[in-house]
Amino acid sequence: MTEVSRETRERLQVFADLLTKWNARINLISPRDLPQLWPRHIEDSLRLVPFIPKGERLIDLGSGGGFPGLILGIAAEAKVVLIESDQRKAAFLREAARQCGVEAQVMAMRIEAAKPEPAKFVTARALAPLTQLLAWAQPLLQPDGVALFLKGKNLPAELTEAQCFWHMTHRILNDPRAASDGAIIEISGIKRVE
Template sequence: MKLQKILTHSGAQLGLEIEPEMVEKFETYSDLLIKWASKINLTSITDPETIAVSHFIDSLTVLRHIEPGASVLDIGAGAGFPGIPVKICRPSINLVLADSREKRVFFMREIIRELELENTRAVKARAGKENGKIGGGFDVAVARAVAKSPEVARAALPLVKEGGIVLIMKGKNGAREWEEEERLIPQGSVFHTSEELTLPTSGEIRFVVALKKRKET
C-alpha cells in the first residue's frame, strides 16, 4: 500500500484529514529517514509503509491534545517523533525539539530545512539538566518512549506553564506501567486523562497519559 493511502486511510480512522501537501512532506521525511538510518542510529524501521504507521500515525495520536498555535516541546525527540509529524499537521504551532545526541539533532535540523518548517528549532539539550538551552513556558511538552512516567514528569513540568499539559506516550504495556507509576508522579501535576489506542493498519497498542501542571514546579 502506498504511503499516501496509508496516511490518508489511517488518519481518517483517527478522525484526521491529512491533506495532499502534508502527504508530500511525510514522503520527503520518510525518504530522508531511510537514507540517514544507514548512517546513524535513527530507527530500526526502514520500510515506508511501517514508518507511516509506527512512526507518523503513532505520533499523530497526541494531536487532539495540541491546539493550533500552541508552543510545544518534544523531549528526547530522536528522529523527530512525535514533534515533526505533529508540526506537519498543525503548522501553526511553535515547536522545540530537544535531544542530547548531536547526530540526531543534526538530522532534525536537516528535516526542518528540507520541509521548510517555520517556527521550529532543534536543540542539543537534555530536559531537566540543560533547561536554559530549551526555554520554558510551553503549552505542551511531549515525550515518546523516552523514560518512565515519573522521570518524564520531573523533567517536563518545570518547562511548561501553569495549566500546561505533559503528554507521555507509551507502548502496549502502557496501562500496566501507569498503574505502577502514577503514585510516583511529582507534586505540582494532576492526572488529567489517559487513553489506550489501537493504531490503524498495524493493530499495535498505544497508551497516552496527559498530566496538567497545577502550580509552580
C-alpha cells in the same frame, strides 16, 4: 490511516525520504523498522494531532528521529522546541525541519540542562518511564500546561509508580486506530509529592 491534507502528506513524505536517507548513516530508527516507518512511527505520532491546537508551541523531549515533535510540526503546524542530546540526531532534526518547513528550535543537550521558555504542551514518545518524564516535563510546562505522552502497554504500572511521587490530573486517551498496544496519556497539574 489519519486523515491529513495532500500538502501535509507530501511534507510527511519529504520527512520520510530524508529519514530513510540519514538512517543509513546514523541510527534514527531501527533498520528493521524502516519498512514500517509510516504505521509504526509517523501514524503513531499523528495520533497526537487532535490534541494540539494548530500553530501551538510545544516542547518535545528526546526527539530522536523526530517523533512526535517534527511530525506535529508538520501536521499541526506547531512551533516546536526539539530537545535531543545526540549531536548527529540534532543535525538531522535541523535539516528535516528546514526541508519540511517546520518552525523549530533544536536544543542539542540533555533534557535536564535545557531551559526553554515553558510551553502549553510537552510531548514525548518511547523515551523513559512516566516518573522520569514527569520530572523532565514539569519545569517546562506553563502553569496551565498539558503533557501528552505516547506510552506502551506498561502504562498502568508506570502510572501506579508515578503516583507515589507526583500529584497530577490525568486521562488515558485510547485510540482504536493505534497500530500498537499503546495509549496516549494526558497529564496536567503536575506537582511533586511533598
